[in-house]
Amino acid sequence: RQDTDPTSGTIITVTVGATVPTGFEHTAAEEVKEKIGVDARISKDRGRIYFPITTDKLFQVHLLRSVDNLCVVVAEYDHYQFKESKEETLNELQELASKLPWTNALEVWRLNRTLKKKKGHRKAGNATRAKSNAEPSEVPAAAAAETQQHELPQVTSPDDDDAKAEVTPDSETCQQDLEDTAPEVKLIKFRVTCNRAGDKHSFSSNEAARDFGGAVQEFFQWKADMTKFDIEVLLNIHNDEVVIGIALTEESLHRRNISHFGPTTLRSTLCYGMLRLCKPQESDIILDPMCGTGAIPLEGAIEFSESFYIAGDNNDMAVNRTVNNICHIQKRRADKGSPSGLPIDTVQWDLSNLPIRTSSVDIIITDMPFGKRMGSRKKNWDLYPSCLREMARVCRPDSGKAVLLTQDKKCFAKAISRMGGLWRKLHTVWVNVGGLHAGVYLLKRTGTVFGQAPEDVHESRGRGDAQKDERDDKELC
Numbered sequence: 001r002q003d004t005d006p007t008s009g010t011i012i013t014v015t016v017g018a019t020v021p022t023g024f025e026h027t028a029a030e031e032v033k034e035k036i037g038v039d040a041r042i043s044k045d046r047g048r049i050y051f052p053i054t055t056d057k058l059f060q061v062h063l064l065r066s067v068d069n070l071c072v073v074v075a076e077y078d079h080y081q082f083k084e085s086k087e088e089t090l091n092e093l094q095e096l097a098s099k100l101p102w103t104n105a106l107e108v109w110r111l112n113r114t115l116k117k118k119k120g121h122r123k124a125g126n127a128t129r130a131k132s133n134a135e136p137s138e139v140p141a142a143a144a145a146e147t148q149q150h151e152l153p154q155v156t157s158p159d160d161d162d163a164k165a166e167v168t169p170d171s172e173t174c175q176q177d178l179e180d181t182a183p184e185v186k187l188i189k190f191r192v193t194c195n196r197a198g199d200k201h202s203f204s205s206n207e208a209a210r211d212f213g214g215a216v217q218e219f220f221q222w223k224a225d226m227t228k229f230d231i232e233v234l235l236n237i238h239n240d241e242v243v244i245g246i247a248l249t250e251e252s253l254h255r256r257n258i259s260h261f262g263p264t265t266l267r268s269t270l271c272y273g274m275l276r277l278c279k280p281q282e283s284d285i286i287l288d289p290m291c292g293t294g295a296i297p298l299e300g301a302i303e304f305s306e307s308f309y310i311a312g313d314n315n316d317m318a319v320n321r322t323v324n325n326i327c328h329i330q331k332r333r334a335d336k337g338s339p340s341g342l343p344i345d346t347v348q349w350d351l352s353n354l355p356i357r358t359s360s361v362d363i364i365i366t367d368m369p370f371g372k373r374m375g376s377r378k379k380n381w382d383l384y385p386s387c388l389r390e391m392a393r394v395c396r397p398d399s400g401k402a403v404l405l406t407q408d409k410k411c412f413a414k415a416i417s418r419m420g421g422l423w424r425k426l427h428t429v430w431v432n433v434g435g436l437h438a439g440v441y442l443l444k445r446t447g448t449v450f451g452q453a454p455e456d457v458h459e460s461r462g463r464g465d466a467q468k469d470e471r472d473d474k475e476l477c
Contacts, residue, residue, distance in 0.1 A: 011056050012054070014072050015050050015053075016070060016071070017043075017050050017071045017243060018050075018061075018069065019048055020066055020067050020269065021273055023431035026042065027273045028273075029049055031064055032064065035060060036057060036060050036061070039051065045236065058115065062253070066269055068267070068269050069249045071234050072248055074101065074245055078241055082200075086203045089201075090208070091211075093235075097215035105245070106246070188220070188223070189223045189224070189230050190216065190232070191224065191225065191232055192216060192235060194208045194235040195237070197237070198238060208237065209235060213233070252267075255267075257299060257329060258295055260293060262318060265295055266292075266296065268295060271299040273440075274405065274440055275299060275403075278403045280300060281306075282307070283307065284307040284362040286310070286365060287365075288365055289313075289390075290368060292313060294322030294323075295325075297310070297322075298342075300344075301343050301344040302342070305342075309345070310347065314348065314349060314350055319347075351386075351387060354393075358394060359393075359394070359450065364400070365402070365403040367405045380411045384414075385415045389422070392445065398447040400444075401442065401445065403440060403441070404441045405433070405441075406441075407433065412441065422445065422453055423443045423445060427442040428440065
């Protein structure tokens with residue numbers, strides 16, 4: 001489909017695919033509708049959405065806050081009929097390369113490069129491209145075993161059967177010669193990345209990328225290059241859904257705010273999804289009592305800047321990282337000539353005894369310790385109830401909300417059931433965080449005044465209780 005615009009030549013309508021934090025597909029679709037004005041389709045493959053875009057609005061796609069990586073779709077097949085034998089299937093994939101409608105997608109890729117050139121390149125971003133494109137967490141559990149072996153983005157070419165995506169590109173080195181000689185396509189370097197999920201395929205992602213990549217190379221006469229490539233062709237296979245696309249992002253958009261990373265820093269895109277879940281309003285006081293590197297309050301201060309954010313942690317290194325990340329954003333803004341102030345403060349504190357007035361906070365939003373990379377499952381049995389109690393104290397009765405992320409689901413469920421007089425669970429979004437299945441819980445503060453519910457007066461339980469709960473937990477597993 002094409003429409004002609006006399007001022008800017010031909011405007012092409014294409015489909016853009018975006019990877020988003022799993023569980024927040026609907027949030028991403030809402031943002032697309034709100035900011036670009038089109039309806040997004042949520043893929044059967046978790047963590048992906050697709051939506052139409054006209055090329056005059058392509059720049060707006062890069063401003064979306066809930067998407068990690070972007071591609072322009074060359075072709076998509078909802079019910080691809082794979083042949084039974086591996087050889088036949090791979091032959092068919094090879095034949096497919098020369099039959100695909102590449103023209104519009106390549107035009108969008110060229111336009112996208114000129115947009116990025118105007119914006120200026122991020123110097124050290126590409127180191128994350130391979131990791132962020134298809135994390136194991138993006139693939140459903142049924143395919144987990146295959147994921148371990150193949151699904152971390154594989155890079156294969158006819159020349160190099162075993163090349164892996166860990167070696168990442170530096171597109172700046174080949175940026176200039178490509179733009180200077182765009183018509184001479186023989187200079188274009190490319191790679192194929194295959195992401196495959198499903199247990200009914202006769203082939204591996206490596207084999208699909210290798211054979212499809214060989215056919216693409218033959219068709220275009222491009223040069224295969226695993227690291228300094230100009231074009232990344234994506235072959236996404238989820239059961240019988242096949243999407244071929246061309247990448248529009250060199251690094252994931254989720255790394256936009258953080259310069260000082262901690263052991264469990266959340267992706268900015270996941271932070272954005274959590275923030276949208278609690279709908280921050282003008283003048284809301286928003287608290288992150290376990291802020292880590294400050295990823296959640298920083299995303300809030302930038303994207304929902306009419307609220308005020310308090311970021312706190314009991315760990316001095318975490319507080320220092322948060323302060324450094326805030327300073328980094330402020331400097332970046334000042335360098336661009338924008339106002340550099342952010343509605344955010346940072347405090348070091350004791351989580352169970354917050355220096356905050358009772359009933360003074362509108363929203364609490366935090367990433368709780370999973371008990372794996374941070375904290376321990378044993379400590380969570382005491383930590384979670386005392387946290388929820390203290391959060392209930394500072395949160396406004398009746399109108400206050402909390403959005404809490406944790407992977408320690410049993411411990412959280414037990415803690416929240418004990419806090420029934422203070423918190424009501426409204427909604428749960430199941431997400432993948434670095435391969436771990438976690439829940440984002442939206443809680444509503446009840447109307448009970450703190451100090452008048454039986455839960456308020458219970459002190460931390462004895463070790464015997466905690467050990468009993470741990471035994472129960474193991475039995476449930």
